[in-house]
Amino acid sequence: MMKDILDRPEAVSVEQALRILDELGPAVTPAEVLPIEEAYGRVLSSDLLSPEDLPGFNRSTMDGYAVHSADTFGASETMPVYLKVRGEVRMGKRPDFSLKRSEAAAIPTGGMLPDGADAVVMVEHTNRVSTEMIEVMKTVAPNENVILAGEDVRKGEVVLRRGRRLRPQDVAALAGVGVVEVEVHRRPLVAVISTGDEVVPAEGAVSAGEVRDMNSYNLSGLVLRCGGIPVRKGIVRDHPDQLRKALAESLQEAEMVLLTGGSSVGTEDHTARVMEELGPPGILFHGAGIKPGKPLIAAASGGIPLFGLPGHPAAVTVCFETFVEPVLRRISGERGKAYLPSRRTVKAFFGRSLHSSPGREDHIRVSLRKRDEVLWAVPVLGKSGLIRTLVEADGVVVIPPNRTGLYEGEEVEVRLFNE
Amino acid sequence: MMKDILDRPEAVSVEQALRILDELGPAVTPAEVLPIEEAYGRVLSSDLLSPEDLPGFNRSTMDGYAVHSADTFGASETMPVYLKVRGEVRMGKRPDFSLKRSEAAAIPTGGMLPDGADAVVMVEHTNRVSTEMIEVMKTVAPNENVILAGEDVRKGEVVLRRGRRLRPQDVAALAGVGVVEVEVHRRPLVAVISTGDEVVPAEGAVSAGEVRDMNSYNLSGLVLRCGGIPVRKGIVRDHPDQLRKALAESLQEAEMVLLTGGSSVGTEDHTARVMEELGPPGILFHGAGIKPGKPLIAAASGGIPLFGLPGHPAAVTVCFETFVEPVLRRISGERGKAYLPSRRTVKAFFGRSLHSSPGREDHIRVSLRKRDEVLWAVPVLGKSGLIRTLVEADGVVVIPPNRTGLYEGEEVEVRLFNE
Incomplete structure (x- = not known):
């Protein structure tokens, strides 16, 4: 981990962070056998050879x-x-x-x-x-x-390679060659922990000074959307011992651990300390050149990645989509074409001039509006602690680290949030 | 329905077909109440008012x-x-x-x-x-x-409007205001029927002359991907009586009926006849200006849409994504921004010059490849009856009806298939 002159860990760039995570080589989930009707969206764990010719005749x-x-x-x-x-x-x-x-x-x-x-x-x-x-x-x-017989698929030929996430037509191809059960990677279990002394469950009464847990719901949905199974570990008080216990338990049960928390400086510090102890390798980086999301902590214990995500809802979404999702897809066994986009995108004109600090990626939440057949991406402004900004936004526009802002009317690409 | 000079129904353009389907106003599924943990990806059936201020304090x-x-x-x-x-x-x-x-x-x-x-x-x-x-x-x-108290969400304010398909952050917002159960539209039931005297189930032995059912697996996956529940009605022999029976049953059970079949002229004819009988309104159009997929039949019986899809795997996928999906989303109660793209897209250079007949949309399956940092969309050629062309393809490039082809090296937009 890089340190600055005060021996504090230095934030890495998004690119560096992704490279570090890419080198992590996390453990991939084991295989299980499923009927093909249940295998949509699952990842093949071995090459699939055709047991017969398709068609079987001219x-x-x-x-x-x-x-x-x-x-x-x-x-x-x-x-x-x-x-x-x-x-x-x-x-x-x-x-x-x-x-x-x-x-x-x-x-x-x-x-x-x-x-x-x-x-x-x-x-x-x-x-x-x-x-x-x-x-x-x-x-x-x-x-x-x-x-001709075998012109579509020849007996013994590879129909689908391991690492393929099965699309509807891929499952159809399996049916076509008489394969009705298939070996796929088990869906990865992802422990989701909310921390904070002020956080209480979504249900029930809430007292002055308390807020309901939102982040675990956001994270659980994001995990599901990538094919993972969220394991909700509940809300953990903001003390190193309780945190240590919750993380140790999660490492036993899950293939990835996500913790949100804790936006105060003290919390971030002891989250980092506890994650470092859980190594090797411990902390991979602490702080990333991204907004919202700068205080992000990435760590690993054995083959299991752990992420300490900042507590603001918008930071949770941005950090998940940017850093967590690629790792989760690799844990799932996916070996797709990395250059295909993972999000729907659309071009639009930026709705107002906006300043951005150079040196970090700025993810601006935007709402898309159509006026006179022209699409506008209107920034949804507001503190990143407000869930409303995420609810109103259709997606984000990323201002790269070398830009200091965007002009009103500038053409931008909007990355839509997944449904 | 328009007829040509031989009194055969004339193919409508894709645009006309979409307008006809848009005017259909199909029945929307009724509401059910779900815990929010199970509501990801579901569609809100009524406006959601906040029961409390978020946060509850400064x-x-x-x-x-x-x-x-x-x-x-x-x-x-x-x-x-x-x-x-x-x-x-x-x-x-x-x-x-x-x-x-x-x-x-x-x-x-x-x-x-x-x-x-x-x-x-x-x-x-x-x-x-x-x-x-x-x-x-x-x-x-x-x-x-x-x-400030209530700055994020104010008590009594609309947090989310009906018709919103709930994203992870939307569910988080519900949790944040203490809403742990929510009224959503029931997932639409979609009957899936394969027809053809040569079609046999995916499992078991296959004799010379027979082919295994692939289309119902493709369609079931496409339905699931849009939030519907496929109701597999099995394989129906290619006789008007059996077809009539299967469709009548399906209309009792499902909110939409999909039938694939039957690529021979005779089959198409009696499918059309049976669908017309099931009206009013009966057939909406028979034949669409799209390739693959021209023999598509769209019909409705009361508020329930029926689609007779051509039997070729590629036609099933293209017709589903183009015509069926928008109708299914409306049945689900979705009222999104219609101008947001429903697919991931990517720009690429077209891999080879290719002719296309004018007067129809030509959906060319392509495989994406990266060479020297440049993305190429290489057409996956082959008869549209081959499932392999769909398995190898990452998506499609649409040649509009007013073009007669594409040049090698021309920049195109690839619409990726959903996972």
Whole structure:
């Protein structure tokens, strides 16, 4: 950990913080087997090889006639080719005949090509001359209008790689090759602790001087949204011993620990002290160049990451989305394309000129409004301790550390909050 | 419904289709009461008024001293003001004293201001001269470094409006004002039917000519992703009577019906016929200017929308995201800002020149790749009947109806598939 000249830990930049977290290599959750209906959004824990060909047979992609393509060579509107109708392919059935040369069989889209056929002529390019005869007015190439057996997925081939978070179509592919159970990473358990002597539960009475616990609800939702399971550890009094006990318990139960708290200087200090004791490696960084969220503490005990998040609601959201989510996704076993965006974004014009201190990322909460077909991102101002600013905001605009503000009317990219 | 000169229904444009669906005004699901821990992602069914002030007392936002602001007027580094230390505010407790003029009280961030105090001087701007005396080196204004009682949320005020899909911070706000149960719309039930004489279940053996049901897995996942509950109605043989029965049953059980099927012309025809019978209003449109997905059928029976989706996996995904999702969100009671994007998007360079037929929206599946720090959207080519094209794709690039293609290297916006 870097120290400043007064031996206080120095805030790292967002980039440095992400690099430190990236090198953490946290323990990934073990695998479990699930029916595919329950595997949506889960992460594959091993490569999935197809047990069979898809499709299992040569399949027509058109309504028409199955033919020997060679029989159609040279066929045209003015010079049709005549073929004998050998029969009709029934949907879902193996044809009980095979085609000889100069024969054709009626076939529906999705039907199985009879032996001997290697292409399909679309019905539009044929004429039924009699019950026994068609004329073909177009040349078809071998395999034209056909999906070959195994053309979609070949037996033994990797359908999906480990680390893939299963989307609806991925689960459909598993069904398509007859895989109805799948090995996925267990959802990571994330301990959520609220600290503070003034914090009381959401339910029940509240006395003067007390505030209800909001942060654990915000954090639990953020954890759920990333596929984790929040383990609510309740509210912990603001004393090192109680904190130490709650963290030790959480390290036994969970794969990640999130603590919010405690915005006073004293609280932050003893949170840091207790987290340092829990190492190795202990504290990874204390303080990050981000607003809101500067007092953030990141630590690890063995393979388990711990985050001490500032107590302001907006800081909780910004720090989670920026620092916690990427780590949680790695614990989940996810190995996606890191360059794909994790949030919905939209371009808008910034609603008013705003100053920002250089040297840190400033995450400005904004509300989007449409006026005369133009989208405006209007900053939701107010102390970062107010939950209202987060409720009114649709997302954030990030002012990078090298800028000192934004101008009214400047085009910005808004990162929307997840639902 | 518009007809062409052969009395066949004419395909509507995507824009027309969306307008028709928008005018549908489907029935919205009724309300249910849930604990807030279970309400993440659910849609509020009535405006939520705060039962109390948040915070319930004047609260310090800094570590420092609570003061009468008037006592600090004119205070500066060179001309400090001296105040008597009356006591210390303990976190979470109502102070058992009040401040007289020329008195101050130590207060932590989040602490309750004693009666008589109207501002907080940050500890950095004070000096403890003795146990009983501080010097204040800065003037503070009334309410400086204070969140006033009710400043975040006032009792009786609307915290969240009906139609809001609850994000983590919205649930946190409910907790903050002591609301631990909330009225939300029930998740809509969506019947999912696969049709086709060749379609067999994902589990078990498959014979030549048969294919396993993939579409119901794709659709179920898409429904879940939008907050709906899929009701799997299984596979229905390709006969009007069986179809009629399955649809009638589904209309009893569900708030929306999705049917995939049946890519042959005959199947499409009797699906349309049965859906028309189920009116009023019956068929809303048959055929849409979109690829893949042209044979799409949209209908309604009473307030319940029905969609007949083409059988190709890619068409299922594209039609769902384009046409079904907005209707499903309205059934869920959602009343968001319609101009916010529903998907993650990313700019990329198009990977190869590609022709597209004008007059329809062409949804090209693409895989994103990063080469030398530049993002490329490479079309995943292949018949739309192949599930592989969907599995390999990260999202789609939409070629609008007035374009005849895209050039290699052209900048495009990729709409990512949801996880």
